[in-house]
Amino acid sequence: MSINKESFERVKECLHHGQRFVLTTHVNPDGDGLGSEVGLASYLRDLGKDVFILNVSELPDNYDFLNTDGAIKTYNGFIHRETILTADYFLILDISDWNRLRDIGKEIRKTDIPKICIDHHPQSGEFGDVQLINDQASSTGEIIYELIKYCDGKITPTIATALYTSILTDTGSFKFSNTSARVFRIAGDLVECGASSEEIYKLVYERQSTNKVKLFASILNRLRFEENGRVAWFTISKESMHSHGAKLSDTEGFADYPRVISGVEVIVMFSEADKSRTKVSLRSKGNYVVNGVARKFGGGGHQYAAGVLMEGSMHQHVKSILSEVALLLNG
Numbered sequence: 001m002s003i004n005k006e007s008f009e010r011v012k013e014c015l016h017h018g019q020r021f022v023l024t025t026h027v028n029p030d031g032d033g034l035g036s037e038v039g040l041a042s043y044l045r046d047l048g049k050d051v052f053i054l055n056v057s058e059l060p061d062n063y064d065f066l067n068t069d070g071a072i073k074t075y076n077g078f079i080h081r082e083t084i085l086t087a088d089y090f091l092i093l094d095i096s097d098w099n100r101l102r103d104i105g106k107e108i109r110k111t112d113i114p115k116i117c118i119d120h121h122p123q124s125g126e127f128g129d130v131q132l133i134n135d136q137a138s139s140t141g142e143i144i145y146e147l148i149k150y151c152d153g154k155i156t157p158t159i160a161t162a163l164y165t166s167i168l169t170d171t172g173s174f175k176f177s178n179t180s181a182r183v184f185r186i187a188g189d190l191v192e193c194g195a196s197s198e199e200i201y202k203l204v205y206e207r208q209s210t211n212k213v214k215l216f217a218s219i220l221n222r223l224r225f226e227e228n229g230r231v232a233w234f235t236i237s238k239e240s241m242h243s244h245g246a247k248l249s250d251t252e253g254f255a256d257y258p259r260v261i262s263g264v265e266v267i268v269m270f271s272e273a274d275k276s277r278t279k280v281s282l283r284s285k286g287n288y289v290v291n292g293v294a295r296k297f298g299g300g301g302h303q304y305a306a307g308v309l310m311e312g313s314m315h316q317h318v319k320s321i322l323s324e325v326a327l328l329l330n331g
C-alpha cells in the first residue's frame with residue numbers, strides 16, 4: 001500500500017514547523033536505519049534545523065562513511081537527557097517497535113513530544129503520533145526519498161549517498177524481491193544526484209575484517225540441513241565469536257549467504273547475544289513467509305527477513321524454532 005498525500009503533507013508540516021529534531025533507529029542499526037537518519041538529517045539541516053541523531057547501539061565500522069560530520073552519536077541517558085527533553089519532534093526510522101529502541105525508546109515514550117514514525121515494516125498496531133508507513137517500500141530510505149521529493153527538496157550528494165546506502169543494503173544489493181522497477185528508478189536518480197554506486201558498495205561490503213571472514217568460514221563448515229535440504233541452519237556461540245576476535249555485529253549478512261545453495265528455501269541463524277539471550281534470524285528465498293514464525297516467539301520483521309531475540313540459551317530454542325519452520329514448509 002503506498003502512502004497517501006495527506007500523510008506526506010502532515011509530515012511535511014511537522015518538518016517545517018519544528019526546529020529541533022531527534023532522530024533514532026533500531027538497536028543494531030543496519031544500512032537502512034543509518035542511511036535514513038543521515039539522509040533525513042542532512043535535508044533538515046539544509047532547511048536550517050537543529051538535528052540530533054542518537055542511537056542505542058554503536059555505529060558499525062563499515063558505515064563510518066555516513067558519519068563524516070560526527071553527527072551520529074551513541075545514546076547516553078545522562079548526556080542526552082536535555083537533548084531529548086528539548087526536542088520539538090522525534091523521528092523514529094526503520095522501526096515501529098518500542099522494544100527494539102531499548103533505553104532511548106523508554107525515554108522518548110515518557111515525553112509528550114510528538115513522535116513521527118517512518119518505516120516499511122508490516123505494522124502490528126499503532127506506533128507514534130504521525131506515521132509514514134509503506135510495507136511495500138524496499139527500505140525506509142525509499143520513503144525518505146519520496147518525502148524529500150514531496151517537499152520539493154534538493155537531493156544533495158550527501159543525501160543521495162545516504163539514501164542509496166539504505167536501498168542497497170535493504171535490497172541485498174538489488175537482488176531481493178523488494179527490488180521493484182521503482183527502486184531502480186530511484187537508485188538511478190540518486191546516482192545522478194551524486195551517489196557513487198561503486199564507491200558505496202566498496203565501503204559497505206569490501207572492508208570486512210579477516211576475523212569476520214574466518215568466523216564465517218567456520219560456520220560454513222558447520223552448516224546443517226533439515227527437510228530434505230530445504231532448511232539450512234547454523235549456530236554461532238559467543239565462544240566462537242571470541243575465539244575469532246569477532247563480535248555479534250560481525251554476523252550481519254551471514255544468514256543471507258546460504259541462499260546460494262540450490263534447494264534451500266529457508267535459512268535460520270542462531271547467535272548467542274549473551275549467555276542468556278539468543279538472537280534468531282530467519283531468511284526466505286521467497287516461497288515461504290517467515291515473519292509469522294518470528295512473531296510466534298515475540299519477534300517480527302519482513303515477510304522474507306525476520307528475527308527475534310529470545311531469553312534463554314541457544315540449544316533451548318533450536319528445536320522449537322526448527323519445528324515451527326518445518327510446519328511452515330509442510331503446512
Ligand code: AMP
Binds near residue numbers: 280298305308
Ligand atoms: P536480522 O536477522 O537481525 O538482520 O533482522 C532481519 C529483520 O527482522 C529486521 O529487519 C527486522 O525487521 C526483524 N527483526 C530482527 N530482530 C527482531 C526482533 N528482536 N524483534 C522484531 N523484529 C526483529
Ligand code: MN
Binds near residue numbers: 026030032033
Ligand atoms: Mn533495519
Ligand code: MN
Binds near residue numbers: 032094138170
Ligand atoms: Mn529497513
